[in-house]
Amino acid sequence: MRVDVVTIFPEYLSPLDLSLVGKARAAGLLDLRVHDLRSWTTDRHRTVDDSPLGGGAGMVMRPDVWGLAVDDVLGLDAGADHAAGPGAGSGGVELVVPTPSGEVFTQRTAERLAGANHLVVACGRYEGIDARVAEHYRSRGVRVTELSIGDYVLNGGEVAALVVVEAVARLLPGVVGNPHSLVEESHGATGLLEYPVYTRPPQWRGHEVPEVLLSGHHARIERWRRDQALERTARRRPDLVRRLRPEELDRADRAVLGRLGWDVGPDGPEPAAPGADDTGS
Ligand code: 6GU
Numbered sequence: 001m002r003v004d005v006v007t008i009f010p011e012y013l014s015p016l017d018l019s020l021v022g023k024a025r026a027a028g029l030l031d032l033r034v035h036d037l038r039s040w041t042t043d044r045h046r047t048v049d050d051s052p053l054g055g056g057a058g059m060v061m062r063p064d065v066w067g068l069a070v071d072d073v074l075g076l077d078a079g080a081d082h083a084a085g086p087g088a089g090s091g092g093v094e095l096v097v098p099t100p101s102g103e104v105f106t107q108r109t110a111e112r113l114a115g116a117n118h119l120v121v122a123c124g125r126y127e128g129i130d131a132r133v134a135e136h137y138r139s140r141g142v143r144v145t146e147l148s149i150g151d152y153v154l155n156g157g158e159v160a161a162l163v164v165v166e167a168v169a170r171l172l173p174g175v176v177g178n179p180h181s182l183v184e185e186s187h188g189a190t191g192l193l194e195y196p197v198y199t200r201p202p203q204w205r206g207h208e209v210p211e212v213l214l215s216g217h218h219a220r221i222e223r224w225r226r227d228q229a230l231e232r233t234a235r236r237r238p239d240l241v242r243r244l245r246p247e248e249l250d251r252a253d254r255a256v257l258g259r260l261g262w263d264v265g266p267d268g269p270e271p272a273a274p275g276a277d278d279t280g281s
Contacts, residue, residue: 001116001172002031004073005161006066007123008048010034012158021166024175032165033073040068049126058127066122066133070095073120074142093118095137095144096164098157099128102146105164107187109147113164114171121164123157191244193237195228227256234260241269 005013013034016022024030038046049059071077074093094116103109113119122129134144149160170176186194198209212224230253233240241257246268249257254264262269 001029001114001119001168003033003119003121003165003168005032005034005121005123005165006037006069006073007034007156007158007161008037008125009123009156009158010036013161015162016165020175021169024169024172027174029172029174030169035069035073037065037069040065040072052127056127060127061124061129063130063132063136066129067136070120070122070133070137074118076140092116093120093142095119095134095142096121096161097129097134097144097146098123098149098160098164099146100148100153101128102148105147105149105160105167107167109145110164110167110171113145113168119168121157121161123161125156190229191240191248192229193233193240195225195232223252226253230256231260234262238271244269 007013016025016032016034021030021032025032037048041047047062048065049061052058052060074095094113096113096119098121122133134146138144147160147164149163154160171182176182182188186192198213202209202214210224212220215221234257241262246264246266249264249269257264257269258272261272263272
């Protein structure tokens with residue numbers, strides 16, 4: 001996969017030289033290039049922003065500079081239609097624009113982006129990038145995704161770009177050594193948070209490892225982990241419990257959820273009505 005990140009702070013992306021992503025680059029699994037937006041400026045002051053039309057605080061990034069940069073990294077002639085091909089997510093090209101007003105980035109988004117051939121990440125600063133940039137590339141057949149990494153405000157798109165590149169890169173074939181570690185983790189196919197994990201020593205500062213994990217009884221261990229995952233998810237992320245599919249919940253799952261105040265109906269889990277389990281007297 002090729003990834004181009006365009007930013008006014010290329011040094012901000014230096015963590016991508018390290019760890020798993022750095023190794024994926026060195027191994028040729030990921031062709032990641034970081035560019036300085038100012039190299040596409042044409043004026044003496046290398047200006048990338050201007051004041052917002054219509055008034056208001058802050059500065060807006062100029063569409064002309066962004067247009068030159070994105071055309072260049074996409075290999076487009078100015079104004080030419082982009083061959084949209086099969087669409088990103090299945091081998092196409094995708095323009096990713098981190099912004100707090102985007103759709104929320106999730107593991108599903110990462111999975112879709114991991115299917116693209118070429119990602120361009122356009123990091124805005126200030127009050128964001130002139131809205132015509134996204135509009136222009138969409139009209140040229142490029143898939144454009146404006147995305148937020150959560151409900152809080154950062155100073156620019158660079159940290160979000162780090163998040164997106166790491167989440168996507170680890171899904172590329174060969175990047176994570178043991179692909180099994182992608183299966184049971186939080187936000188994977190089970191729809192549950194991951195169960196708690198332990199290692200040696202079995203006693204540490206008076207805290208014990210749950211006995212079942214030392215029993216060697218694989219079926220019991222699996223059931224205990226499932227119970228723990230359900231319990232954690234119910235306590236920490238009730239929004240995820242509501243999205244569990246009833247056909248994927250067995251009797252033991254339903255018993256655990258029941259203890260935690262959830263009924264599983266035909267449409268999936270819902271909070272048990274208060275007092276629904278008593279006689280009303
Ligand atoms: Cl993608 N950008 C900025 N500036 N703030 C954010 C964000 C992105 N996601 C959450 N907050």
